[in-house]
């Protein structure tokens with residue numbers, strides 16, 4: 001059967017009911033998936049005035065550059081296209097624009113640049129006077145929206161490490177108000193801007209980028225639902241699905257996120273990778289330090305356990321739970337295997353025919369009782385933790 005018959009477009013993406021042609025997923029589990037790496041990737045554009053911090057964000061989040069090293073970055077003078085799909089689960093390109101870009105330059109092709117773009121991240125330096133940045137933001141948004149009404153506009157109020165807490169809130173309120181007023185004045189009141197306070201010197205930039213990326217993942221509600229069921233049946237308090245290299249979390253359960261939990265999980269990934277680098281591979285062996293055997297459990301002295309397991313070579317599940325709930329580690333391990341299988345299925349559905357795709361997606365998106373029948377749960381003595389447990393382990 002040809003790819004088209006199977007539901008593929010010529011470009012290698014699925015013709016079907018997904019909202020956008022975004023390519024995600026493990027490319028090592030199924031030969032079919034590799035076709036996506038040869039095609040045009042969905043794009044996230046990084047724009048903003050000169051020296052606002054665009055290249056630093058890209059280098060810190062996706063290339064492990066330490067924040068202090070960004071002091072020596074040279075100014076970008078042409079569009080830098082960074083394809084991060086080789087190292088990351090989320091397959092997209094990031095285009096870093098020079099600050100002085102001129103929209104009226106005839107070589108600036110808005111149709112091409114904004115046409116296939118998923119998200120436009122506009123970076124504003126909060127330590128500087130931001131009036132000029134707001135003008136540029138308005139010009140950029142109106143230009144992009146004219147070409148592509150589907151773009152998500154994300155505004156990073158950046159370098160907030162230099163501001164006091166009160167000043168941060170006040171700056172965000174002021175920028176939000178002015179940017180939306182500008183849009184209203186030009187009749188663009190249906191354009192939605194999202195604002196984030198960010199800095200490369202803490203985890204805020206990773207958190208903000210996580211939210212930007214999550215909005216581009218059509219499978220997000222399904223993943224969230226899977227994680228909800230997993231944590232409820234396993235006595236876990238919080239679970240994140242991490243892209244290991246970037247430390248972007250592509251999904252979490254629906255309980256509230258506190259920054260400390262996120263930071264703790266990020267730190268755990270660093271520890272596991274560092275220890276694996278030193279002790280994980282036999283001497284003089286080339287290979288990935290994160291593989292199917294990667295797993296770790298860390299018990300903290302405050303009665304909390306951190307639990308990390310590999311989902312595929314790019315993705316890790318990191319959970320936080322109470323020590324007493326870790327007594328039944330076998331059950332958690334078992335449930336994790338169900339979750340891992342389900343997660344892989346969710347992403348591979350994307351590469352099946354639209355007909356099959358609808359059916360499978362429905363299974364995962366419907367009520368909890370329709371989830372994989374083999375999901376384990378705490379035995380009946382822990383009834384408080386059960387939610388219509390499918391098959392109980394005895």
Ligand SMILES: Nc1nc2c(ncn2[C@@H]2O[C@H](COP(=O)(O)OP(=O)(O)OP(=O)(O)O)[C@@H](O)[C@H]2O)c(=O)[nH]1
Pocket residue numbers: 048049050051052053054055056057067069070071072073074075076077097098099100158159160161162198199200201
């Ligand atoms: N304090 C602080 N400085 C930052 C932050 N992010 C970037 N910088 C600094 O801002 C300066 C400019 O950063 P770049 O990343 O080169 O800025 P850019 O927007 O790419 O600049 P152009 O390439 O000229 O458009 C560098 O000295 C960075 O170290 C941040 O979160 N906090």
